[in-house]
Each structure stands twice: as C-alpha cells, then as structure tokens.
Amino acid sequence: MKKDTRINWVLTILLVIGTITVFFPLYMAFIIAFKKSSEMTNDVAGALAFPAHWSLDNFRQAMVVTDFWHSLGNSLLITLATIGLAILIHSVAGYAIGRNMAKRKSFRIIYLYIVSGMFVPFSILMMPLVKQTAQMGLGNRLGVILLYLVFYMPMNILLYTGYLKNIPVVLEEAAGIDGANTWRTYWKIIFPMMSPMHATVAVLTALGTWNDVMTPLVIMAGTGENTLPLAQLNFQTQFGTNYNLAFASYILSLIPILIFYIVCQKQILSGVANGAVKG
Amino acid sequence: MKKMTSRDKTYWAIIIPVLILFFTFNTLPMIKGFIYSFTNYRGYGTYEYVGFRNYIDLFSDARVGKSYLFTFKYALAGTVLVNVLSLIMALGLNSRIRFKSALRGIYFIPNVLGGLVIGYIFSFLFTYIIPAVGEALNIGWLQNSILASEKNAWIGVLIVGVWQAVAMNTIIYISGLQTVPDDVYEACMLDGANKWTEFFKVTLPLVVPFITINLVLSTKNLLMVFDQIMSLTKGGPAQSTESISYLIYKNGMDGGQFGFQSANAVIFFIVIVAISIFQMTVLGKKEEQL
Numbered sequence: 111m112k113k114d115t116r117i118n119w120v121l122t123i124l125l126v127i128g129t130i131t132v133f134f135p136l137y138m139a140f141i142i143a144f145k146k147s148s149e150m151t152n153d154v155a156g157a158l159a160f161p162a163h164w165s166l167d168n169f170r171q172a173m174v175v176t177d178f179w180h181s182l183g184n185s186l187l188i189t190l191a192t193i194g195l196a197i198l199i200h201s202v203a204g205y206a207i208g209r210n211m212a213k214r215k216s217f218r219i220i221y222l223y224i225v226s227g228m229f230v231p232f233s234i235l236m237m238p239l240v241k242q243t244a245q246m247g248l249g250n251r252l253g254v255i256l257l258y259l260v261f262y263m264p265m266n267i268l269l270y271t272g273y274l275k276n277i278p279v280v281l282e283e284a285a286g287i288d289g290a291n292t293w294r295t296y297w298k299i300i301f302p303m304m305s306p307m308h309a310t311v312a313v314l315t316a317l318g319t320w321n322d323v324m325t326p327l328v329i330m331a332g333t334g335e336n337t338l339p340l341a342q343l344n345f346q347t348q349f350g351t352n353y354n355l356a357f358a359s360y361i362l363s364l365i366p367i368l369i370f371y372i373v374c375q376k377q378i379l380s381g382v383a384n385g386a387v388k389g
Numbered sequence: 390m391k392k393m394t395s396r397d398k399t400y401w402a403i404i405i406p407v408l409i410l411f412f413t414f415n416t417l418p419m420i421k422g423f424i425y426s427f428t429n430y431r432g433y434g435t436y437e438y439v440g441f442r443n444y445i446d447l448f449s450d451a452r453v454g455k456s457y458l459f460t461f462k463y464a465l466a467g468t469v470l471v472n473v474l475s476l477i478m479a480l481g482l483n484s485r486i487r488f489k490s491a492l493r494g495i496y497f498i499p500n501v502l503g504g505l506v507i508g509y510i511f512s513f514l515f516t517y518i519i520p521a522v523g524e525a526l527n528i529g530w531l532q533n534s535i536l537a538s539e540k541n542a543w544i545g546v547l548i549v550g551v552w553q554a555v556a557m558n559t560i561i562y563i564s565g566l567q568t569v570p571d572d573v574y575e576a577c578m579l580d581g582a583n584k585w586t587e588f589f590k591v592t593l594p595l596v597v598p599f600i601t602i603n604l605v606l607s608t609k610n611l612l613m614v615f616d617q618i619m620s621l622t623k624g625g626p627a628q629s630t631e632s633i634s635y636l637i638y639k640n641g642m643d644g645g646q647f648g649f650q651s652a653n654a655v656i657f658f659i660v661i662v663a664i665s666i667f668q669m670t671v672l673g674k675k676e677e678q679l
Contacts, residue, residue, distance in 0.1 A: 115485065122486040129495050131552070136498075138518065139510045154521045199407065206403040220404060227415050229662050231613055233637045234654035237432070237647055238418035238425065260414040263407075292399040321503030323616050324634075328642060339505045343619065346509075353513065360506045371501045375494050378501070382557065383564040386602050 136364075143168055143358040150353065168358035175348055176359050181341040182366065188251055188326070188337060189319050192258040193312045196266055199259065200311065201304055204270025205296055209279070211271065221271065228264040232324055240328050254329050258319050266311050269385060273307040274300075306384075313374070313381030320367055338363045426652035431645040443652035453653060455628060456636045459543060463632070464611040467547055471554045471607045472600070478555065479562030480588075493563065500556035504549075508620030511549045512536065515621075539629045542622055546630050549617050554610065558603045565599030566592070594675075601672040605665050612661060633657050 138158060142150070145161040145168075172178065207224075210217035243253040277300060285295040326337045336344060342363055349356035371378060393401075426443055430436035447453050482493050499507070516534045523531025535545040569592060577587045615634040618624060624631035624639065631639075633653070641650030 117487055118485050119487070121481055121484060122488065125481050125486060125492050126488070129492070132495055132498050135507070135510050135514060138514065142513075154518065154525060157518055157521070202403050203407040206400045210400060217400075217404075220408065224408075224411055227411070229609075229658075229665060230415060230419060231634070231654075231658055231661055233613070233634045234422050234651075234658045235415065235418040236638065237641050237651060237654070238421035239414065240642070242414075242418055242421070256410070257414055260411055263411055263415075286396075292396045317501060321501075321505075321616075323503070323505050323619065324638070328638070339503050339616075342506055342509065356509070357513075360509055363506055364502055367501050367503070368498075371498070379493065379497060379560055382497075382500075382560050386561045386564075386606065 139357050139360055139364075142354055143361045145354050147352055147354055168354045169362060172355055172359035172362055175355065176341040176345045176362075177336065178341070178359075178362055181336045181338050184251060184335055185320060185337040185339075185366075188254055188258070189316055191255045192262070192319050193315050195255070195259055196262055196315050197308050197311060200263060200266035201270050201301060201308065202296060203263075204267045205274060205300060207267060208271035208274035209282075221267070225264045225268050227260075228268075232261070236324070236328055243329055249329055249331075250333050251330065251335060254326050257325055257329065258315070258322075261325075262315050262318065265314065265385070269307055269311060270304065273304055277303055309377050310381040310384045313378050314385045316370070317378075317382075338366070422651045422654055425648050426655050428648040430648040430651075432642070432647035436648065439648070443649045444656070446649065447652055447656060452628060452631070453636065456631045456633050459630055460612060460614070460633045463543055463547055463550070463614060464608055467550050467554065467611040468604060468608045470547075470551050471558055471611075472603055474551070475555045475558035475603070476562050478559040479566055482559065483563050483566045493560070497556045497560060499553045502553075504553060504616030505620045507553065508549055508617045511545075511552075512621050515545050536622055537626060539626045542626060542630045546614070546617055546621050549621060550611060550614060554607050558607055561599055561603055561606075562596065565596040569595045597672060597675050601669060604668050604672065608664060608668065609661060612664070 141160065142157060144164055146165075149161060150156050207217050207221050211221055239257065240249075243249045243257075246253075248256065281299055281303075282292075282295050285299055286292075290298065321339060322337075323339045323343065326340050327343065330337075330340070342359060345359070346356075349359070427438055427440060428436045429439050429442075478496060482489065482496065486492070515536050520532050520534055523529070523533075536542050573591060573595070574587065577591055582590070613634050614632045615638070618630060618632050618635045622630040624635055634657075637650045637654050637657070640646040641654075644650075
C-alpha cells in the first residue's frame with residue numbers, strides 16, 4: 111500500500127490563521143509601545159493602528175523608570191547562576207543516587223525523599239522561608255539562587271537518575287581499573303555523557319526561574335533589587351495611566367526571553383518534551 | 390559494620406551536603422510552617438499555641454471558602470479546556486501540514502513569556518480593546534470589561550491561564566502522538582476504521598500516559614495560580630478571583646495572619662498531593678501497552 115503523503119492544506123491554513131491568537135496580544139503591546147500618549151484615542155483604531163512616527167522615546171524613558179539594565183543584570187545573574195549550579199550539583203547528586211539506588215535502601219530512601227519535594231507548593235514554604243532567609247542573611251539574590259537550587263532539585267534529580275540508567279556501569283569500572291577514582295571518573299566520563307540531559311535541565315530551569323515572580327518578590331523585598339518581572343510589578347504604579355510607557359517596559363522585559371527562544375527553539379522544545387516524558 | 394570503600398566515601402561526601410541543603414530550605418520550612426499553623430502568630434511579636442483552632446476557623450472563614458471555590462472552579466475548567474484544546478492542537482500540528490516546525494514554534498511562544506507581564510497585556514485588552522470592539526459593533530455584553538464583573542472576572546483570568554498552559558501541554562501531546570507507530574494507523578486503515586474510531590479506539594488509549602502527565606501538570610499549575618491574579622485582578626472585584634496562593638501571600642505576609650494562613654497552606658498542600666495521587670492512580674489503571 112502506498113503511503114498517503116499529500117499535504118493537508120485546509121488544516122495548514124486553519125493553523126496559520128490560529129496563530130493570530132498568539133500574535134494579536136503581542137502585536138497590540140508592540141504597537142502601543144511605539145505610540146505617543148496623544149495618539150491613544152478611545153476607539154479600537156486608537157490602540158491598534160500604526161503609530162504616526164516610529165519613535166524609541168517610550169523605550170528610553172521606560173529603561174530609566176524601571177532601571178532596566180540593572181534589573182536585567184539581576185535576572186541574568188540569578189538565572190545563569192541557578193542553571194550553572196543546578197547542572198553541577200544536581201547532576202553529581204543524581205549520579206551518586208542513581209548508581210546506588212538499585213543496591214541500597216538508604217539511597218532509595220534519599221531518592222524518594224528528594225523527589226517527593228516536587229509536590230510541595232511554594233505557598234507552604236513561603237512564610238517560614240522569608241523569616242529563615244532573613245535570619246541567615248540570605249534575604250537577597252544569593253538566597254533566591256539557593257532556593258531555586260532546592261526547588262528544582264526534585265525534578266532535576268529525577269531527570270538525571272533516569273538518564274543515568276542508559277549509561278552502562280562498565281565504562282566507570284574500566285576507568286576504575288585504570289586507577290581513576292570515582293570523583294574523577296564522574297567528571298571525566300559521565301558528566302560529558304550526560305550533556306543531552308544538561309540541556310534539558312538548563313532549559314526547564316531557565317524557563318522556570320526567569321519568569322518567576324513569587325520567590326524574588328517575598329525573599330528580596332526590602333533590598334531594593336529587582337528582577338525583570340519584579341520591576342514590572344514594582345513600577346506599575348509609576349506608569350500610572352501612561353500605557354505607552356508601560357507597554358514599552360513590558361516589551362523590553364519580554365525581549366530577552368524571546369531572543370533566547372528564537373535562538374534555542376529546537377533545544378527548548380525538545381527539552382520541554384523530554385522533561386515531561388521522563389518526569 | 391562494613392568498612393567503607395573510598396568509592397562509598399565519595400558518594401556520601403556528595404550526597405550529605407546536598408541533603409543538608411535540601412533539608413534546610415525545603416523540609417525545615419515545611420516543618421516550621423506546620424508548627425506555626427497551630428499558633429496565633431501574626432508575623433511579628435509574641436504568639437501562643439492555639440491547638441486546632443486555625444483549622445476549625447478555616448472551615449468557617451467565608452473568605453477562605455470563597456478562595457477555594459474560585460481556585461477549584463478555575464483549575465477544573467482550566468484543566469478540561471487546556472487538555473481538550475492542546476490535544477486538538479497536537480493532532481493538527483502532528484498531521485501532514487506545511488510549515489510544521491514553524492507553527493509548532495509559534496504556538497509555544499505563550500509559554501516562554503512570563504505570566505505577570507502577559508497578565509498586564511491582557512488586562513489592557515480586556516479593559517479597553519474588547520469593550521471598544523463591543524461599542525463599535527453594538528454588542529451590549531462586550532461593552533463592559535470582563536475583569537470588572539464580579540460574576541465573570543474569573544473567566545478573564547481563565548482565558549489568560551489557558552492561553553499560556555495550552556502551549557506547554559500541546560508540546561507534550563505531540564511527543565505522545567509521535568510514540569504511536571505508523572503501522573498501527575495502517576492497520577486501522579486496512580480494517581476500514583474511520584477517523585473517529587481510529588482516534589477514540591486507537592490513538593487515545595495509546596497516549597494515556599501523556600494524558601496522565603498533562604492532567605497532573607496542568608491541574609497542579611492551575612491550582613497554584615498567582616502571577617496572573619497579581620497582574621489581572623489583584624483578587625477583585627469583591628475578592629471574587631482570590632486564589633488560594635494569592636490569599637496566603639496577601640494575608641499571611643501583610644495581613645497579620647501568619648499562623649492562620651500557615652494552616653491554610655497545610656490544607657492546600659494536602660489537597661494538591663491528594664489530587665495528584667488520585668489522578669495518577671485512576672489514569673495509571675487505564676494505561677495500555679503496545
């Protein structure tokens with residue numbers, strides 16, 4: 111039997127039209143960000159028509175009002191540090207657990223203990239954590255990074271131990287005979303072999319931490335530091351009714367993650383699919 | 390006791406610091422939260438143990454009741470909508486279409502954008518654009534902002550939540566559909582099954598594991614809704630869209646209800662675990678192997 115390979119054009123057209131649901135809100139935000147306040151009339155055209163002049167004034171002003179570069183720096187610092195540390199710490203922890211789980215009850219219990227943390231909602235930890243981090247002098251960016259490392263540990267350990275099952279123990283035993291110790295064997299042989307999983311972990315951790323509002327909101331309150339989403343929240347009152355300024359600021363805060371998505375789209379989509387399937 | 394080999398020492402040297410970190414910032418605050426839930430702590434000053442008082446009060450507190458009602462209504466409607474829509478999207482995006490990878494890429498965009506800023510953008514859409522459209526077309530019910538209506542504001546929040554969640558679940562369903570081998574469909578065609586039978590009798594049973602994942606994921610995320618509430622309604626109007634997470638944050642952090650909201654958080658935790666376990670066991674039984 112010949113396989114049907116005709117392209118379904120009706121469906122293609124429907125799906126192309128459907129992308130309006132994705133693009134329309136973004137188009138609106140983009141257009142308003144370029145307009146002057148005086149161009150905003152009360153009808154639909156006032157908001158959706160092209161601006162008379164494409165001017166970057168709103169963006170310049172929004173950058174000043176929300177201290178954009180500083181907030182962006184904080185977001186980058188927190189996200190990159192979390193990803194880097196997660197890949198190093200969670201992978202080696204996943205290795206120690208994964209290689210011993212089958213033989214030893216103690217490691218099986220440790221595995222279940224950490225992975226069950228996935229069901230703990232932030233709400234139950236929030237109030238005690240605010241007190242605790244303040245007492246420990248961690249009510250700041252470092253505290254947020256440490257908390258993310260803990261919050262993403264259950265998922266990442268699950269992913270790493272799952273992936274480790276595909277890597278035969280023989281490799282390490284061969285290295286062991288050659289005289290390399292466990293620590294060195296791990297970094298020389300196993301760590302590089304887990305790169306596909308590092309990518310998945312990086313993507314999932316990045317998407318989760320970059321857009322998170324609640325953790326920095328309660329932990330970093332009072333430090334005067336903002337992440338990008340936090341800046342939107344904290345400067346919301348300063349935008350007042352100047353929607354053009356507000357939208358310029360929203361667009362600015364969306365641009366970094368959109369660039370990241372466009373550049374790494376393939377890895378992100380496969381990362382999300384992988385993560386969900388293994389998890 | 391056996392003597393530890395150097396290999397074992399390395400393993401423990403790795404795992405002990407990790408366990409300490411996890412305990413300090415996950416288990417310890419959870420235990421503290423549990424203890425606080427038996428006190429009348431306001432977040433500052435002195436406090437006393439009040440036994441099960443907070444738990445008893447929870448069940449008679451109108452505002453807490455209202456937040457549970459909103460959150461469940463939102464999560465239930467959201468889970469159904471998200472899963473039906475994303476399964477349809479996945480079927481579309483997995484069939485023989487042009488621009489397949491571009492379209493998949495575009496439909497995932499809502500998920501990479503932050504809930505807070507998306508909420509602000511939709512808030513403008515609901516408050517100004519849609520009423521203006523209603524005015525232009527003379528449609529009465531569109532002329533008032535959905536977010537200003539005590540009865541319907543939750544639907545506004547739901548639209549935004551679903552818009553973002555569908556993106557995520559579609560990708561997972563696509564990878565589920567890709568696990569169904571082509572020869573299964575070929576056998577279907579030979580048997581003369583039509584598209585509907587094929588979908589309900591063949592495709593659907595084979596992707597049940599992915600339905601489980603998606604149901605658990607979407608329910609959990611929708612139950613914990615916070616960012617969208619923060620930017621769309623701040624719980625209003627008249628507390629009609631106050632989610633449990635939002636109420637715990639608002640009254641626990643600023644409202645002097647540290648102890649009381651800790652009890653609320655404990656119940657919330659139990660609810661989430663119970664629902665997740667229920668979904669996994671019920672659907673786990675329906676899984677079929679090829």
